Amino acid sequence: MDLHLNEEQKLLKESAARFLRDQYAFDRRKLLIADDAPSGVWSKLVDLGWLGAWLPEEAGGLGGSAVEFAILMEEAGRHLYVGPYLSASIASALLRNADSRGARERLAASAEGERHLTVAHLEPGSRGMMDSPTVRGIAVGSSYRLTGRKRLVYSGCFADETIVSAVTPDGPSFFAVPMGGTGVATRHYRTVDNDWVSDVEFDLAEAELLVGAPGYASALDDAIYVALLGVGAEAIGLCEAVLTQTKDYLADRKQFGRSLIEFQALQHRISDLFVETETLRWSLLDALSQSSSARTLRARSIFGLKIQAGSIATMVAGQCLHLHGGMGMTDEMPVSHYYRRARMIEAQFGNTDYFTAAYTTLMD
């Protein structure tokens, strides 16, 4: 066992940090999130190799692992990145072990930035990623037609294609559907944390089968692992950054003739938040250690990370918001954005209640 980052991983972390510091500084980010669709930074992330950084070479990647993905997401969290990276990575995770030609082609095209992919899996009424799809797929010649509704399709306004879960007479499967195709109606809107999402309604939309029923469960498991690892690592970057900024704020802010950080009551609160953030990093190591373990072992560790991330990030960012006094309530201060992102990490893909219930079914 060696818990150090290797040289390449250190370089990756530094380059990601430098890039986000330069290109995604809070003031610049303000302009970027005001746009109707994610833009700008995306092509640069692709050029930097973020999409392939954690994929094996045979999947069009650079030969990295879950660790590389966690490194990138942690930096993303630190800088409050919102945009297509996570959803495109979940699409890659879905396809990476599929043996269809369509899946392999798309993986490579995605890593190259030639085709932007997202995932349409959640539906109205679903509470998390393990809920079964109800969108129906019927075979028509060599292709399929899909009918039904999906929601919370991240970057739906921006993607070329979406990977859709649907039920066929053979069982649930994953399909590719072009976003602008016939029989695809979209409604784009924003999330509480300024991300871009869409609801999509398929009406006999033409679809290509990528992962058939036999591979469905394990492809979904891979997608869940990457989704939860992503927000788990992101939550760590988020907590560390918001805590540092809050300490700085309290050092600058003077009331009663001295810096607020000099009040011991506030030092105690900061220490408690540091302790919580530390425990989140322990859970990340646990989840990374199980990245190629058997199904139940991996699921337990990754559900654990998601539960810790949602509750700890919400608590830490919420406390930091309070510690900013009135300033914390303003859109102008990063802390209010960290809080909203943290609260959405809690809700995304299924909340703490959802994954706790799932965890209890996996206990020995």
Add this chain to the structure above:
Amino acid sequence: MNLDFSAEDIAFRDEIRAFLSENLPKDIARRFSRGYHPPKKDLQAWQAILHKRGWSVPHWPVEHGGTGWSPIQQYIFDDECLAADAPPVSPFGTRLVGPVIYTFGSDSQKKKYLPAILSGETLWCQGFSEPGSGSDLASLQTRAVRDGADYVVNGRKIWTTDAHFADMMFCLARTSQGRKQQEGISFLLLDMKDPGVTVRPIRTLDAGHTVNEVFIDNVKVSADDLVGQEGKGWSYAKFLLDNERTVNAFVHHSKRAYRRTKKIAQKAQFNGQPLFDVSGFRNRAARLEIELRALEWGVLRMLHSDVPDPTAAASALKLKGCALLQNILDLALDALGLDAIPFYPDPEQEAVSNFF
């Protein structure tokens, strides 16, 4: 000790309910039910309706326009209004400065200001906090210098709720340098239409606009608009904040939020059953329900009996009340599950999830 509501209290509650169902405009209630800050027109329209019935300031003494209701009746009234989604009357005139004026103000101030506070024609804002003076309010720097029959006021206020549509501000300004910071502060009534007043909006994390920064630049305030004695403003400010002992428990808000959370959880399906029947969720709801019951008695106790240290007890109500409201709203978000994610910037917009 008698812990029951009397038959008169129940009859009173029914009277309020009947009044609300006949008089509360549906569109005002609908807008408020969606959780946005009520616009000025809704605040004024609703207060005018209450005023017509004589109910805009139940807590005031009868001679100034109050109803003479018992504390418990006032409590029932507030509870029913909020339960019906009536936007609470703007507190700055009715709850904060009004009582200061009728307690410490001159006869001409009472005549000039109280009727329009009662009717809601004049809306007020509270100019206490400053950029450098938040928790440490007594360090405030805004200055008022006497010049003949006027004070000339200069300074900067921040977090001033509703300043962008208020007609008047009650403000704390330093008129002299005392030995202690709390000395030498005066309580002034300032006209927001004065050309020396500039209001800068502060956008908040909900993308809403309620708070502002207010720049006060050589604003003339007539000495007639000094409340009470010069230099004694701090004691009036404390009186004002002390009047708010139970309001900051937000118990009616919490009861309303809890009822709505329960409805959401009864409707939401989790693994084939209503979320509200799922034991983990139900346990969390039970804990909050128990705290809510306790808080309600905390408020009733404060209203009804002689609490040994009311200021400390009020802090307990504020701390517990705010934490409980936050926890209930967190439970509501958890009940919404993935529906907590979409953002609805526009109060008139239908929920995105109704798309399907």
